[in-house]
Amino acid sequence: MAEPAEYPPFQLGKPRFEQTSFYGRFRHFLDIVDPRTLFVTESRLKEAVQLLEDYKHGTLPPGVTNKELWGAQKIKQAIIHPDTNEKIFMPFRMSGYIPFGTPIVVGLLLPNQTLASTVFWQWLNQSHNACVNYANRNATKPSPTSKFIQGYLGAVISAVSIAVGLNVLVQSANKFTPATRLLIQRFVPFPAVASANICNVVLMRHTELKEGIDVLDSNGNIVGSSRIAAKHALIETALTRVVLPMPILVLPPMIMSIMEKTSLLRSRPRMVLPVQGLVCLAAFGLALPLAISLFPQMSEIETSRLEPEIAMATTSKTVVYNKGLSHECT
Incomplete structure (x- = not known):
C-alpha cells in the first residue's frame, strides 16, 4: 500500500518538510515543539536510535516505512543532543519549552505584582531561557562558558531594570485610574522581555x-x-525574538481583561488563574512555531551585497548563511 504523500522518501538528518516556504517551516517547528515526545520511553528511544543506525549502515529490516523512519528521527532529535549524543534534560528540551515555560508566563502576567515578585518572575524567565539555550547550543566548537554567563546576566539585568522601571512609572502616574493602571501594568512584561532578548x-x-x-x-x-x-x-534573530513574546505577553492580558468582566469569572474568582493558564498555554503553543518559522535557518543573500572580496571569490549570484539559534522563548 502506498504511503501518504506527507511522508516523503526519508533523508537522514534532513527536515521532513520543505524549508523554503513559511508553511513548510511552520510544520517542521510544530514537529520540534511537539510535547508528546516528552513521554517517549527509554525502550522506544533505543528502538528509534537503532532504526536510524540500521538505515545509516544499510541494514534496515524489511518492511520499514518512511513514516517509521521520520518518526524515529523526530524522537531522537527531540531527546538527544546532535553534537554530544547525550540526553537533554526534559525541562530544557524544545519539546518541553511550552509546558515548562507556560507557568512562568502566567507568573509574569500576574496582576498587582510587587517589586519582589516582578524581579523573581523576570529572573526565573531569563534563567529558564539561559538553560534552554545552553542545553540546545551548537557544541561542535568549544564556546567559553563566560559568553553564556555574560549573555545571561545582561538579559536578567535588562529585563528586571525595564520591568521595575516601568512599574514604578505606572504607579507614580496620578492621571491613571486604578483600573487603567492595572491594565497597563499587565503589558509591562512584553517590553522588558523583548529588550532582554535583544540584549542577549x-x-x-x-x-x-x-x-x-x-x-x-x-x-x-x-x-x-x-x-x-x-x-x-543578528537582525533576523533579534526580530524573531521580539516577535515571539508579542502574542505570548500581549494577547493573554487583552483576552483576560475581557473575560474577567464576564459573569462566569466574576462569580467564580478562583477560576481566573486556571483560565489565564489555559489562555497563556494556547498563545504560547501558537506563537512559538509561528515566530521561529519567520526566517529560514539557512538564509539567502545576494553576493553583490556582501564584501567585494567575497563577491570576487565566487560566481554564484547568491550565497547562504546559517542565521543561528533563534528559538528562545519569552
Missing part, C-alpha cells in the same frame, strides 16, 4: 560582527567569512 543576542554574538560568519555557495562550499552576513543574521 548582542552580548552572545557580538564577536560575529567583528569576525563575520561563513557564507556558502550553492554546492555548500565556504566562500568566505562575511561581517555583512553576520549583521543580517
Whole structure:
C-alpha cells in the first residue's frame, strides 16, 4: 500500500518538510515543539536510535516505512543532543519549552505584582531561557562558558531594570485610574522581555560582527567569512525574538481583561488563574512555531551585497548563511 504523500522518501538528518516556504517551516517547528515526545520511553528511544543506525549502515529490516523512519528521527532529535549524543534534560528540551515555560508566563502576567515578585518572575524567565539555550547550543566548537554567563546576566539585568522601571512609572502616574493602571501594568512584561532578548543576542554574538560568519555557495562550499552576513543574521534573530513574546505577553492580558468582566469569572474568582493558564498555554503553543518559522535557518543573500572580496571569490549570484539559534522563548 502506498504511503501518504506527507511522508516523503526519508533523508537522514534532513527536515521532513520543505524549508523554503513559511508553511513548510511552520510544520517542521510544530514537529520540534511537539510535547508528546516528552513521554517517549527509554525502550522506544533505543528502538528509534537503532532504526536510524540500521538505515545509516544499510541494514534496515524489511518492511520499514518512511513514516517509521521520520518518526524515529523526530524522537531522537527531540531527546538527544546532535553534537554530544547525550540526553537533554526534559525541562530544557524544545519539546518541553511550552509546558515548562507556560507557568512562568502566567507568573509574569500576574496582576498587582510587587517589586519582589516582578524581579523573581523576570529572573526565573531569563534563567529558564539561559538553560534552554545552553542545553540546545551548537557544541561542535568549544564556546567559553563566560559568553553564556555574560549573555545571561545582561538579559536578567535588562529585563528586571525595564520591568521595575516601568512599574514604578505606572504607579507614580496620578492621571491613571486604578483600573487603567492595572491594565497597563499587565503589558509591562512584553517590553522588558523583548529588550532582554535583544540584549542577549548582542552580548552572545557580538564577536560575529567583528569576525563575520561563513557564507556558502550553492554546492555548500565556504566562500568566505562575511561581517555583512553576520549583521543580517543578528537582525533576523533579534526580530524573531521580539516577535515571539508579542502574542505570548500581549494577547493573554487583552483576552483576560475581557473575560474577567464576564459573569462566569466574576462569580467564580478562583477560576481566573486556571483560565489565564489555559489562555497563556494556547498563545504560547501558537506563537512559538509561528515566530521561529519567520526566517529560514539557512538564509539567502545576494553576493553583490556582501564584501567585494567575497563577491570576487565566487560566481554564484547568491550565497547562504546559517542565521543561528533563534528559538528562545519569552
